[in-house]
Amino acid sequence: MKTVLLTGFEPFDGENVNPSWEAVRRLDGQEIAGARIAARQLPCVFGAALEELRRHLDALSPVLAIAVGQAGGRPDITVERVAINVDDARIADNAGQQPIDQAIAADGPAAYFSTLPIKAIVSGLRENGIPASVSQTAGTFVCNHVMYGLLHRAGPRAGFIHIPYLPEQAARHPGQPSMRLEDCVEALRLAVEIALTQREDAKIAGGATH
Amino acid sequence: MKTVLLTGFEPFDGENVNPSWEAVRRLDGQEIAGARIAARQLPCVFGAALEELRRHLDALSPVLAIAVGQAGGRPDITVERVAINVDDARIADNAGQQPIDQAIAADGPAAYFSTLPIKAIVSGLRENGIPASVSQTAGTFVCNHVMYGLLHRAGPRAGFIHIPYLPEQAARHPGQPSMRLEDCVEALRLAVEIALTQREDAKIAGGATH
Amino acid sequence: MKTVLLTGFEPFDGENVNPSWEAVRRLDGQEIAGARIAARQLPCVFGAALEELRRHLDALSPVLAIAVGQAGGRPDITVERVAINVDDARIADNAGQQPIDQAIAADGPAAYFSTLPIKAIVSGLRENGIPASVSQTAGTFVCNHVMYGLLHRAGPRAGFIHIPYLPEQAARHPGQPSMRLEDCVEALRLAVEIALTQREDAKIAGGATH
Amino acid sequence: MKTVLLTGFEPFDGENVNPSWEAVRRLDGQEIAGARIAARQLPCVFGAALEELRRHLDALSPVLAIAVGQAGGRPDITVERVAINVDDARIADNAGQQPIDQAIAADGPAAYFSTLPIKAIVSGLRENGIPASVSQTAGTFVCNHVMYGLLHRAGPRAGFIHIPYLPEQAARHPGQPSMRLEDCVEALRLAVEIALTQREDAKIAGGATH
Numbered sequence: 001m002k003t004v005l006l007t008g009f010e011p012f013d014g015e016n017v018n019p020s021w022e023a024v025r026r027l028d029g030q031e032i033a034g035a036r037i038a039a040r041q042l043p044c045v046f047g048a049a050l051e052e053l054r055r056h057l058d059a060l061s062p063v064l065a066i067a068v069g070q071a072g073g074r075p076d077i078t079v080e081r082v083a084i085n086v087d088d089a090r091i092a093d094n095a096g097q098q099p100i101d102q103a104i105a106a107d108g109p110a111a112y113f114s115t116l117p118i119k120a121i122v123s124g125l126r127e128n129g130i131p132a133s134v135s136q137t138a139g140t141f142v143c144n145h146v147m148y149g150l151l152h153r154a155g156p157r158a159g160f161i162h163i164p165y166l167p168e169q170a171a172r173h174p175g176q177p178s179m180r181l182e183d184c185v186e187a188l189r190l191a192v193e194i195a196l197t198q199r200e201d202a203k204i205a206g207g208a209t210h
Numbered sequence: 211m212k213t214v215l216l217t218g219f220e221p222f223d224g225e226n227v228n229p230s231w232e233a234v235r236r237l238d239g240q241e242i243a244g245a246r247i248a249a250r251q252l253p254c255v256f257g258a259a260l261e262e263l264r265r266h267l268d269a270l271s272p273v274l275a276i277a278v279g280q281a282g283g284r285p286d287i288t289v290e291r292v293a294i295n296v297d298d299a300r301i302a303d304n305a306g307q308q309p310i311d312q313a314i315a316a317d318g319p320a321a322y323f324s325t326l327p328i329k330a331i332v333s334g335l336r337e338n339g340i341p342a343s344v345s346q347t348a349g350t351f352v353c354n355h356v357m358y359g360l361l362h363r364a365g366p367r368a369g370f371i372h373i374p375y376l377p378e379q380a381a382r383h384p385g386q387p388s389m390r391l392e393d394c395v396e397a398l399r400l401a402v403e404i405a406l407t408q409r410e411d412a413k414i415a416g417g418a419t420h
Numbered sequence: 421m422k423t424v425l426l427t428g429f430e431p432f433d434g435e436n437v438n439p440s441w442e443a444v445r446r447l448d449g450q451e452i453a454g455a456r457i458a459a460r461q462l463p464c465v466f467g468a469a470l471e472e473l474r475r476h477l478d479a480l481s482p483v484l485a486i487a488v489g490q491a492g493g494r495p496d497i498t499v500e501r502v503a504i505n506v507d508d509a510r511i512a513d514n515a516g517q518q519p520i521d522q523a524i525a526a527d528g529p530a531a532y533f534s535t536l537p538i539k540a541i542v543s544g545l546r547e548n549g550i551p552a553s554v555s556q557t558a559g560t561f562v563c564n565h566v567m568y569g570l571l572h573r574a575g576p577r578a579g580f581i582h583i584p585y586l587p588e589q590a591a592r593h594p595g596q597p598s599m600r601l602e603d604c605v606e607a608l609r610l611a612v613e614i615a616l617t618q619r620e621d622a623k624i625a626g627g628a629t630h
Numbered sequence: 631m632k633t634v635l636l637t638g639f640e641p642f643d644g645e646n647v648n649p650s651w652e653a654v655r656r657l658d659g660q661e662i663a664g665a666r667i668a669a670r671q672l673p674c675v676f677g678a679a680l681e682e683l684r685r686h687l688d689a690l691s692p693v694l695a696i697a698v699g700q701a702g703g704r705p706d707i708t709v710e711r712v713a714i715n716v717d718d719a720r721i722a723d724n725a726g727q728q729p730i731d732q733a734i735a736a737d738g739p740a741a742y743f744s745t746l747p748i749k750a751i752v753s754g755l756r757e758n759g760i761p762a763s764v765s766q767t768a769g770t771f772v773c774n775h776v777m778y779g780l781l782h783r784a785g786p787r788a789g790f791i792h793i794p795y796l797p798e799q800a801a802r803h804p805g806q807p808s809m810r811l812e813d814c815v816e817a818l819r820l821a822v823e824i825a826l827t828q829r830e831d832a833k834i835a836g837g838a839t840h
Contacts, residue, residue: 013839071840075285075387076380084712084741084766088837100833101749111714111741119731129378131388136714137767140837162840167393168339170286177285177387178341183377203730207718207770209643210701210792223629281630294502294531294556298627310623311539321504321531329521346504347557350627372630413520417508417560419433420491420582495705495807496800549798551808587813588759590706597705597807598761603797 002035004192005062007053009069009142012044012094019166020068023184032189033196035063042067044142045095046087050104050149057155064157064195066116067150068188069143071162072169075177076131077187079118080138080160081206083147084111088140104148112151114159117201121161121191130187131179134206135162161191212245214402215272217263219279219352222254222304229376230278233394242399243406245273252277254352255305256297260314260359267365274367274405276326277360278398279353281372282379285387286341287397289328290348290370291416293357294321298350314358322361324369327411331371331401340397341389344416345372367405371398422455424612425482427473429489429562432464432514439586440488443604452609453616455483462487464562465515466507470524470569477575484577484615486536487570488608489563491582492589495597496551497607499538500558500580501626503567504531508560524568532571534579537621541581541611550607551599554626555582577615581608632665634822635692637683639699639772642674642724649796650698653814662819663826665693672697674772675725676717680734680779687785694787694825696746697780698818699773701792702799705807706761707817709748710768710790711836713777714741718770734778742781744789747831751791751821760817761809764836765792787825791818 006028008021021041028039040056042049057065071078085108087099118134125132138144138160147160163184164170170178216238218231231251238249250266252259267275281288295318297309328344335342348354348370357370373394374380380388426448428441441461448459460476462469477485491498505528507519538554545552558564558580567580583604584590590598636658638651651671658669670686672679687695701708715738717729748764755762768774768790777790793814794800800808 069840074840075385081716082714082740084743086711086743088835090835090837090839098835100835100837101831109739109741110712110743111739113714113716113740126381129381131377131380131384131386133384136770137838137840139840140766141839143840167341167389170341171336171339174341174343175285176341179377179388180390180393183390201731205718205720205728205730207720207730208767209720209771210699210704210767210769210773279630284630291506292504292530294533296501296533296627298625300625300627300629308625310625310627311621319529319531320502320533321529323504323506323530345630346560347628347630349630350556351629353630411521415508415510415518415520417506417510417520418557419510419561420489420494420557420559420563495805546801549801551797551800551804551806553804587761587809590761591756591759594761594763595705596761598809599797600810600813603810 003060003062004035004037005056005060005065006037006039007042007067009042009044013091015169018070019163019184020070022181023163023188024068026185027188032192035196042146043094045093046097046099046142046145049142049146053146053150062156065150066191067146067160069162072165073176074162074164076133077125078133078135078162079121080114080135080147081118082111082113083138083144083151085148086140087145093142104145105152108152112148115157116159116195117198119202119204119206120198121194122206123202123204124190124194125187128190130183136208157195213270213272214245214247215266215270215275216247216249217252217277219252219254223301225379228280229373229394230280232391233373233398234278236395237398242402245406252356253304255303256307256309256352256355259352259356263356263360272366275360276401277356277370279372282375283386284372284374286343287335288343288345288372289331290324290345290357291328292321292323293348293354293361295358296350297355303352314355315362318362322358325367326369326405327408329412329414329416330408331404332416333412333414334400334404335397338400340393346418371401423480423482424455424457425476425480425485426457426459427462427487429462429464433511435589438490439583439604440490442601443583443608444488446605447608452612455616462566463514465513466517466519466562466565469562469566473566473570482576485570486611487566487580489582492585493596494582494584496553497545498553498555498582499541500534500555500567501538502531502533503558503564503571505568506560507565513562524565525572528572532568535577536579536615537618539622539624539626540618541614542626543622543624544610544614545607548610550603556628581611633690633692634665634667635686635690635695636667636669637672637697639672639674643721645799648700649793649814650700652811653793653818654698656815657818662822665826672776673724675723676727676729676772676775679772679776683776683780692786695780696821697776697790699792702795703806704792704794706763707755708763708765708792709751710744710765710777711748712741712743713768713774713781715778716770717775723772734775735782738782742778745787746789746825747828749832749834749836750828751824752836753832753834754820754824755817758820760813766838791821
């Protein structure tokens with residue numbers, strides 16, 4: 001049976017939970033559209049996260065790989081359009097590293113576009129009552145780092161999805177939006193299904209004026 | 211058995227659902243801390259909403275009354291501190307009325323404070339992993355109108371709680387935060403329990419600098 | 421000649437400048453619509469601010485009094501509609517006090533409405549190209565405290581106006597909006613002129629749904 | 631004397647003014663750090679904007695080129711880090727075109743990084759009391775289109791800066807932040823000066839976690 005790799009991160013920035021890992025591990029071993037999900041956790045560490053990711057890609061040879069991360073402050077599921085070749089850390093990673101304006105791949109292009117059908121995923125999620133949108137930036141921290149590294153390697157259809165804080169996290173960050181874990185899990189399940197079954201992306205506007 | 215009145219609103223502003231009614235009707239008939247919940251729907255109409263409310267208060271003689279409304283755009287459960295004696299409608303109500311700067315009760319005071327233990331409720335919700343905060347304004351539309359009218363009438367312990375859009379609503383309003391119905395229902399259940407069992411409010415800061 | 425009292429606050433919350441004082445002191449001594457402006461600084465201290473304010477009201481017997489404060493994070497000039505009878509401090513004031521849920525006037529009503537023509541002021545500012553809106557809450561800190569105390573005392577037409585950070589402050593708080601001092605000064609000049617010359621407020625919607 | 635090209639856009643999206651053009655035209659003909667400013671207006675039209683831009687680059691052979699655009703809703707001067715090779719229009723441009731997911735240059739790379747010293751500019755602006763930050767996305771509308779096209783062509787040091795609404799625009803869009811034209815002009819003057827005099831960028835964090 002074909003394999004789909006889903007990665008989530010360990011907690012960072014003082015949190016004791018990372019919704020990305022909580023969500024993907026609930027899909028571990030499940031079958032979606034004829035493929036088996038393999039969920040793996042990545043450290044929130046520049047460099048080490050990509051080494052782990054490559055190890056899993058080598059071991060699993062997945063037909064689809066989606067990395068998932070926490071986007072505290074965003075209200076909905078955001079499907080990333082593009083990863084850029086730069087690490088610029090506003091806060092330290094879990095190993096204390098805080099790179100500024102360093103290339104992820106010295107010989108790599110400035111950016112890679114997601115090869116997921118990002119518009120079809122956003123559209124499919126909304127139709128299923130899950131708030132979602134296209135994001136034009138995955139930031140410049142470990143999430144973007146992993147998305148860039150994933151796409152830099154010749155490999156399967158791949159991309160990155162950000163999910164909001166869980167309600168229990170937002171309960172400690174007054175004013176921040178959140179999403180229930182069940183909805184995040186269902187969103188990722190739908191995203192995998194759409195990515196496995198829809199070759200062409202939908203022609204739907206998902207841009208931003210700035 | 212004692213009765214607790216919970217009211218929710220019919221949909222307004224082009225929505226086909228109002229989370230406040232969806233949440234309170236799921237608690238209808240349930241027993242919380244020795245009291246029975248009676249859930250009633252109010253029209254989103256200045257004047258008529260208060261007439262309905264008074265009819266329910268007369269019929270039920272509740273020991274506690276909490277009116278609940280939708281606050282599209284807010285990310286968490288907001289427990290209102292105060293209702294002010296003015297109707298000032300940015301949009302028309304469901305009967306097409308759009309009052310500007312009209313007193314709700316010609317002879318009434320400028321405002322009433324909620325008689326719910328608002329800090330204890332916010333604190334209790336957060337402890338249970340539900341994002342919540344005190345709100346210093348219930349607006350000037352039908353929600354504030356109902357809260358003011360509820361407190362203007364000598365009656366039981368009473369107040370108002372705003373809840374966010376449901377995910378299915380936010381899926382049609384990109385960028386808006388939302389909360390799952392189950393969490394809203396649990397938040398209201400906890401609020402009723404705390405209001406029935408805690409006489410004194412908690413001494414916890416819940417203010418705003420502006 | 422008639423006198424108009426404008427008050428601004430000393431800096432608080434770690435700032436080294438308070439735009440409210442910077443703005444009002446630039447109008448000190450000026451003549452607007454036949455009245456002379458007297459600008460006075462208030463301490464950002466519960467209790468002491470009101471004592472100072474009362475001393476100035478006694479000394480000057482103004483025909484109009486507008487208290488002005490800083491609202492860091494708001495993007496425009498906000499004309500406050502109402503002050504509520506509660507101190508609830510999220511941060512300590514400049515004397516280290518942090519009251520929670522204390523009445524400002526033990527025997528006072530729950531709230532006072534501004535007696536300024538708030539809609540006419542907002543409308544007049546916008547016509548002059550200055551972003552402005554009605555605010556339904558002045559918070560629960562020293563600004564609301566002063567607004568309530570000002571209106572609690574039988575006196576002249578009175579109210580409160582919040583102004584944004586100055587650009588130099590926002591330059592130290594990335595992501596926060598700001599307004600140039602010149603625009604704040606002009607906004608206050610217009611507000612005084614409108615309050616002195618327009619008895620009836622404008623019938624324009626300025627409400628909020630929540 | 632060396633030439634610096636500054637471009638601004640014509641109004642779009644129903645506005646009757648575009649702050650980017652208002653700002654750059656006030657610098658037209660001025661001398662900054664030994665170079666002469668040439669300000670040119672671009673149409674807010676996919677394709678045509680780039681044709682105009684190339685004509686100006688050919689005619690002027692500038693040593694530095696900065697394209698400037700309006701970012702309604704942003705509170706500060708944002709110096710763009712990267713342009714991506716895609717047009718995805720949420721609204722129609724001034725010629726009625728609304729491309730979805732079309733490459734700007736069929737044979738171009740996924741993205742180009744600004745060659746301006748973006749951190750040094752942000753830092754210099756803040757030191758001069760002007761709110762500024764690095765932006766990780768220039769959107770997918772005509773601004774990003776022009777930035778990408780500008781960097782796609784082998785040429786001078788170049789990049790893109792977004793500026794907020796003017797106060798007069800925000801006065802018609804309640805709740806939106808704004809910046810005075812004088813501050814925008816001074817910000818661009820400083821940006822040109824820094825870009826002409828500082829070869830190396832500053833090593834200052836300017837990233838985003840997402």
